[in-house]
Amino acid sequence: MDNKTEITSLGEFGLINHLTKDNKTNHPETIKAIGDDAAVIDTGDKYMLVSTDLLLEGIHFDLSYCPLKHLGYKSIIVNLSDIYAMNGQPKQVTVSIGMSNRFSLEAIEELYEGIYLACKQYNVDLVGGDTSSSRQGLVISVTAVGEVSKDKVTYRSGAKPNDLLVVSGDLGGSFMGLQILEREKSVFTENPKIQPDLGGNDYVLERQLKPEARKDVIEQLDLLQIKPTSMIDISDGLASETIHLCQQSKCGASIYDEKIPIDHTTYNLARDFELDPSVIALNGGEDYELLFTIAQSDYEKIKGSPYFTIIGHITDQSLGINLIAKNGTSHELTAQGWDAFLRKQKGL
Numbered sequence: 001m002d003n004k005t006e007i008t009s010l011g012e013f014g015l016i017n018h019l020t021k022d023n024k025t026n027h028p029e030t031i032k033a034i035g036d037d038a039a040v041i042d043t044g045d046k047y048m049l050v051s052t053d054l055l056l057e058g059i060h061f062d063l064s065y066c067p068l069k070h071l072g073y074k075s076i077i078v079n080l081s082d083i084y085a086m087n088g089q090p091k092q093v094t095v096s097i098g099m100s101n102r103f104s105l106e107a108i109e110e111l112y113e114g115i116y117l118a119c120k121q122y123n124v125d126l127v128g129g130d131t132s133s134s135r136q137g138l139v140i141s142v143t144a145v146g147e148v149s150k151d152k153v154t155y156r157s158g159a160k161p162n163d164l165l166v167v168s169g170d171l172g173g174s175f176m177g178l179q180i181l182e183r184e185k186s187v188f189t190e191n192p193k194i195q196p197d198l199g200g201n202d203y204v205l206e207r208q209l210k211p212e213a214r215k216d217v218i219e220q221l222d223l224l225q226i227k228p229t230s231m232i233d234i235s236d237g238l239a240s241e242t243i244h245l246c247q248q249s250k251c252g253a254s255i256y257d258e259k260i261p262i263d264h265t266t267y268n269l270a271r272d273f274e275l276d277p278s279v280i281a282l283n284g285g286e287d288y289e290l291l292f293t294i295a296q297s298d299y300e301k302i303k304g305s306p307y308f309t310i311i312g313h314i315t316d317q318s319l320g321i322n323l324i325a326k327n328g329t330s331h332e333l334t335a336q337g338w339d340a341f342l343r344k345q346k347g348l
């Protein structure tokens, strides 16, 4: 009898749930284990935050258009974003790499230029890691350690009905950057004499190749004296992350399509590619913006801030998670989550 289950039938999140549902923690210092952007550990006066991410060549990045320096930078950024999503400050990182003999010393030095640059920009210390050869390609794993005062830590689980749903920056740019790079790669593969046409798309290319983590957003929240009731970073797309936040908070939500912030470059490119800009903003992923909820009483503090857009509100769980279209009709929001499993299915 064949009792093997295909992992793809579970999806990334189904697999994590399956493997960790019986995980028990024994130490009282372990405040939050699995299920948020970072683990939370009691160190006495403060909480320590720990988050880790794995980047694999061919799954998360393609070296035919991703410069190694950018890749090094991005591998740090994606981890710092998870620390900010807890309302914390990153302090240290460890970096582990596996590489095949295809990589020269100069290539790995370039990767580390990006790693050191990100550490400098975000004031984090590189404190360790591990190095190995790999059979195929490049593997990068980064762990970020941060801290947060106990009264400021923000989980995915604290949203309450009537809270406002807020997002930083704009969405969908990173996905459109990827589309441009993929298009130019396929043109080049067919005819290597044609030079890539990347002109005029700097904004979305930067969003894809050299994203930033929203350190400034955490500082703004502090300045405005706002403690979000819940927060998550948008690595997998607004739809998927809203669903995570609502599941953890046992709430529903209404998001207004017309409120979703989309940069005009992203919007126009989506149109050129015959894609719906809203769908891209909802499902594109890799934007590394912060999605959070605030109490209605904090509305005045946030009103008019160029950092934030109020895109909807939290509702009772029984109402579900809905996208309200421009014509007023309501549709249940489904995540087309842009996770690695899905990328694979799409052949990306």
Ligand code: ADP
Pocket (backbone or CB within 6 Å): 016, 019, 020, 033, 034, 035, 036, 037, 038, 039, 052, 053, 082, 235
């Ligand atoms: P993020 O997108 O913020 O990096 P993930 O979706 O990757 O978060 O992970 C969700 C949660 O599951 C996190 O708490 C993460 O630490 C945990 N997790 C992911 N993979 C594993 C694993 N293989 N074993 C244990 N915990 C895991």
Ligand code: MG
Pocket (backbone or CB within 6 Å): 036, 037, 081, 082, 085, 232, 233, 234, 235
């Ligand atoms: Mg995250």
